[in-house]
Amino acid sequence: MPNFKLVEESAKKIINMEVRGASRIARFAAETLKEFAKTVEKDFDENMRKASEILMNTRPTAVSLFNAINYVMMYKGENDEEKKADAIRRAEEFIRWVDTAKQKIGEIGAKRIKDGWTILTHCNSSTALMVIKTAFRQGKNIEVIATESRPRYQGHLTVKELAGEGIPTTLIVDSAVRYFMKDVDCVIVGADTITVNGALINKIGTSQIALCARESRVPFMVCAETYKFSPATLFGELVVIEERDAREVAPEEILNLGVKVRNPAFDVTPREYIDLIVTEIGAIPPEMAYVIIRERLGYGLEMGELKVSAKHFD
Ligand SMILES: O=P(O)(O)OC[C@H]1O[C@H](OP(=O)(O)O)[C@H](O)[C@@H]1O
CATH class of the missing domain: 3.40.50.10470 (Translation initiation factor eif-2b; domain 2)
Structure with a gap:
């Protein structure tokens, strides 16, 4: 079952600023999508689209949130299994981007x-x-x-x-x-x-x-x-x-x-x-x-x- 509860909870944390700061928000959104993707067994595109919309509608100003979600959502694959693997890989890649960029x-x-x-x-x-x-x-x-x-x-x-x-x-x-x-x-x-x-x-x-x-x-x-x-x-x-x-x-x-x-x-x-x-x-x-x-x-x-x-x- 796709875990929308996890996505809703993450969205709440961003809205009430428990998770705040443009880069933390972006990293957290990528992490949430990664964990969510793991729970999707069918209709991958549709479920991922819904989850990203929930996260996107939290705080409107920091573009890092948009860029994080967009980055994960550019996954590719012939079938749901391949798409899932690529989305997880892309989320991990974005998280690495956040961490290494700050150091540099x-x-x-x-x-x-x-x-x-x-x-x-x-x-x-x-x-x-x-x-x-x-x-x-x-x-x-x-x-x-x-x-x-x-x-x-x-x-x-x-x-x-x-x-x-x-x-x-x-x-x-x-x-x-x-x-x-x-x-x-x-x-x-x-x-x-x-x-x-x-x-x-x-x-x-x-x-x-x-x-x-x-x-x-x-x-x-x-x-x-x-x-x-x-x-x-x-x-x-x-x-x-x-x-x-x-x-x-x-x-x-x-x-x-x-x-x-x-x-x-x-x-x-x-x-x-x-x-x-x-x-x-x-x-x-x-x-x-x-x-x-x-x-x-x-x-x-x-x-x-x-x-x-x-x-x-x-
Ligand atoms: O990504 P880092 O550099 O941590 O934070 C960037 C910016 O995010 C914060 O917004 P808020 O406190 O979430 O409203 C501040 O405006 C801060 O300058």
């Missing part, structure tokens, strides 16, 4: 961090933290300023992780970024999605930090695996910004007043504010986003037509 980004990004620097980070990006931790492990004497990242306080996860590594870390409220920017040598953040024109979609507040960094001439570095680039934006689609429950922001007492409370989870930082995007295949300017979508993800504009070709990770 850590190594590449750490080269850009100088001894004695103070780095500001926002939210809780495992990829951005990998860069910071790699630099620290190389013996660079660095400090971190971390924003609390309201309303979900992912900044608390960040400071716990950095403190666990022994990295001197200061926690600040989101609105104190400009106050502290004079002490910052570099901003390093993660990514939920990079669009074809090189814009960054990341945790709400990121664009204000970028603006402030630009004002102070502080370099702004983004850490993003190539599966965080959005092929759909090449086809003219806009990235949907997730708007979460108002109760995450305001207590009942406020909500009862009937005031409108808005809670967008992400915002857009235009490419002009980004100095560098560190991917697992190199540190690139945001202007190279189209090249990543074409060469790495296999979607391109060819002979004046939109052409999609499924690429494999190598």
